[in-house]
Amino acid sequence: MWNGRGRLAGAGDEPDAGQRVEDEPSGRDGRPAGVQPVDLGGALARSSTVRGRPRGISSSGSVLPMAALILTAGVFGDVHGRKKVYIAGLAMCAAGAALALSAGSIAMVWAGQALSGLGAAALLPTTLALISHAVPDPRERGRFIGLWATSLMTALACGPIIAGVILDHAAWRWIYLLPIPISLIALAVAARLLPGSRAAGTRRLDWPGQLTAWRRS
Template sequence: MVVAGLDTTIANVALPSIRQSLNAPVSGLQWVVDAYVLVIATLLLFAGSVADRFGRRRVFQTGLGLFSLGSLLCGLAPSLGALVAFRALQAVGGAMLNPVAMSIVATTFPEPKERARAVGTWGAVAGLGGACGPVLGGLLVSGLGWRSIFWVNVPIGLLAIGLAQRFVPESRAARARRFDPLGQLLVVTFLGPVTAAVIEGPRHGWASPLVVGLFVLAAVSVCGLVLTESRRAEPLVDVRVFRSPAFSGAAVIALLVLTAVGGFLFLTTLYLQEVRGYRALHAGLLTIPMAAAGAVCATVSGRVVAARGARLPLVLAGLLLTVGAGLLAGSGPSTGAGYLVLAYLLFGAGFGLAGTPMTTAALAGLPRDQAGVAGAIASTCRQTGGAIGVAVCGSLVASGVPAATAWTVLAGCGAATVPLGLLSTGRRARYSGGRSSEQAMDVAR
């Protein structure tokens, strides 16, 4: 998970260098980030079900191998198009990491309080990688160039393959679900066109046939997904679990929180290096507070969820995200470093607090025997949010809209988390969530 956390932040630090080296427009930078995030989002559900069927450790190791190969090729990419393609290959492996790791945690710690603490530790480890990413990325970009940020994943990935073989027990579902190729196709044709339309809208025009066609395809796909999956005995996406307010609330919150985080990373990188003129290392050092606060608060959140439930950390997370992004909406070319660090600390703390309650709610929405699918749904919402954040904020920048507008949008995502957190953790939501979980168990049986 250090590898996954590292790749979340290390690539963003290198975006300005990639832009200069490969003569990439803003939309090209968006695709460097979103090619990775989007492919992961579209394959997570499939990866979770494959892990439940063929073995979680085996799929986890396969993912590490593909991730390492994709990283190596990214470092050798001769053009922007090749880099985007190799980022997609890297993401195929990445799709096998997060949900499978989450399902390993869920099956290893069946007791709810222990699982909450374990998820908190899991989030802290991923946060540790995120905290190291800006500094390591800055050092590598400044000393060896942007290509080295991808090569660093290779030895870590190979080491993780060996450690997984030695220490991670193999596990699989007692009765795995059947493959659902139509459901997988509809997920791809829903998430892909939405993101592509938002990225390409400023360049082609929002009323252009291409952009309108992409939105129409996405709308048709999501309608088809709901209709077909609700009729299947063993669907890829069991839409019935979304009847649970707790599960649906966690899914929407994950989407909003990661939209804010994805937009934060994209905007911050461009602001620090292109507006403020900082070198990659200096920019990386300034973003450490965000990732470090996230890692620390993920551990705290796990303990709070285990002791008092998800409501307090979710509401506090929304407030902190709102204040952090709101402060950044007031930043400019001469804003003091202390002001920025405070905003980054608040924003990172909010992100860290949100992780564990979102994850535990998602895991509670499906039977434990389908932990891979539960983890995949939660991770899909996160990755989709990250892709949307980059796409929306990048489109606003490309359209010439003031950066304060983009930050205000991200603050709105944080603010929306507060009422959703209250609604999804109330007594009625918990009761409905328990009933939905039992019904899903009956269906699985």
């Protein structure tokens, strides 16, 4: 349990990954009242328990697959079609969030985070490639890339604040709810309106290069 002095009692007692997750009401860790940006991994560690014992849930479960596969996803989009990879990324983000939202064990949360990370790896390179294809004029393209970067920075700034609001008023699992409708709406719009594109020529996957990139990640 959280003892209010900045330490976790019994934190060295590690449960198995398959043990059941139970929600613990927020507000037992001595945090000041009001909405604050939160460290998601630390907040989840304090607000989730496994059979009554604290268990950390790391956000690196989504960051590591994204970092390892972002280059591979970009090449897949160039070879097989960027629209296909973009739609697949949105579907994986929605499925991963739904899996984490309904998780009954720590392992299910990790699986959901990993699936969302795969979706993010598919989205980041394909969105830039789709912008470049849809806006051939270099000056106009720079404006749209600036909007793309601004949207990413806005999400990074607002995400911890939204997570803090949710953790102050509900169980930790509800932080995974919002990405589901957003991903599904974007998927429906992209499937109907987004033009497809792929790299010109006969580009192929460089498997030795991809394996090297994975190892370095």
